[in-house]
Amino acid sequence: MxxxxxxxxxxxxxxxxxxxxxxxxxxxxxxxxxxxxxxxxxxxxxxxxxxxxxxxxxxxxxxxxxxxxxxxHRFDEIEAELDALTELRDKPAGTVRITCGDSIIKTTLLPRLTPLLLQYPDIKLEFDINYGFRDIVADRFDAGVRFSGTVAQDMIAVPIGPPVRMAVVAAPDYFARHPAPQHPRDLAAHRCIDIRFPTYDGVDAWEFERQGKKLKVRVEGQLVFNSTVHIADAAVNGLGIAYLPEDEFSPHLAEGRLVRVLEDWCEPFSGFHLYYPSRRQPSPAFSLVVDALRVDRSPPGDGSG
The missing domain is CATH 1.10.10.10 (Winged helix-like DNA-binding domain superfamily/Winged helix DNA-binding domain)
Known part of the structure; x- marks a missing residue:
């Protein structure tokens, strides 16, 4: 035969x-x-x-x-196994493709991976800035970055950052013209700066939680973006109330250009995770990327002997 x-x-x-x-x-x-x-x-x-x-x-x-x-995916597995043979070389090599949002590149990925790139010049990184829920297997990415609650169960999820808190903010000038909201439902009467994710047909609701009570509020305004890059600047210019992870507003909050409200409704939750298929054999280059990004969330004192 x-x-x-x-x-x-x-x-x-x-x-x-x-x-x-x-x-x-x-x-x-x-x-x-x-x-x-x-x-x-x-x-x-x-x-x-x-x-x-x-x-x-x-x-x-x-x-x-x-x-x-x-x-x-069988051909992907074969390709990954062949890539793994770079272990026999003096230095790991190859391209690692990651799909993620804008801010996480600036705050986490580049700072953590810069030393790795300097140490291993044969490793290449390709970032796909995308706010949709990409199928990383079908689109042939090595990994993606999302909040842990949105990662599929058949993926390996590695924490790469601390817990995250959302923040509701606006410029002092905006609150001089409009009363500050006292409850998330009050946002319906405000001009809000929103974001449209490619995965959804429309803009997504803003999610809040306080003492175990969860609440979703749909907002409206004059501005909708498809990324987070310009939202903070629009809020600083007095164009409405914005809602993003607090790190994206930190410089403006510290210098008084933005004011935070509804803080008691923004409880911390599990932060960003790097996720990738559980069935794939990682290449040496990818393993180094994961190790560089991984965050140890063990309680203080664990493993100290």
Whole structure:
């Protein structure tokens, strides 16, 4: 019996992920016609169509989606095992891809990973700034960063920061023109600066908790952003009330450019976690990244003997 050849499966997975025979050909280092012929031969052998082709696009059929879901991660595991062979080299090497938000790069990822990059020049980092809930397996990221409560149960989640508190803030000038809210429900009568996450159809509600009581409030205002970068500046300019992790407002709060309200409704919760698939064998480069970011949350005195 002839041994199976998996080149056709690899070609199919590459086309399916890239959405293009041309891009797949570049990645595989062959001609576009060769890729097309290989995938067509696979469809002939399986006696089922895997891809729907038009002059402008390539999309998966139901059978194609099933095959990609079944075999795609197998090639990722093989690639990870091959990457792990860099342990035999003098220095770890390779690219680590992480999807995350803006602020965590500035406050945590770059400060912690800069020494690692200086020590290991063959390690490369690629950051994808994205506020949606990316499928890191399908999109071929090594890891993502989220709050722990939003990480899927089949992922390994490593704490990379302390507990987080949200903050509700506005400029003194804003509160000079509008009475400060005394309860989260009062926010409905205020101009609020909101954020629209790609994962949701609309803007998400602001979440509060006090003494075990949880509350969600939907707010409105003149400004909606799709990232957190400009929200603090908009609040400083008196354009409304903002709601983000308190670290993003710290300099403005310390210098009086922003005033905090509803502090008793902003209880701390488990902070940012680096998450990645539990089934994947990490490369040496990725293991070093995890170790550099990991935060020990053991109670003081644990392990001191």
């Amino acid at each position: 002839a041994k199976p050849n998996f080149n056709d499966l690899l070609a199919f997975v590459t086309v399916a992920r890239s959405g293009s025979f041309t891009r797949a050909a570049v990645q595989l280092g062959v001609t576009q016609s060769a890729v097309s012929q290989i995938v067509s031969s696979l469809e002939t052998r399986l006696k089922i169509r895997l891809l729907t082709r038009t002059t402008r696009s390539v999309s998966l059929t139901a059978a194609g989606e099933r095959l990609l879901h079944t075999v795609g």
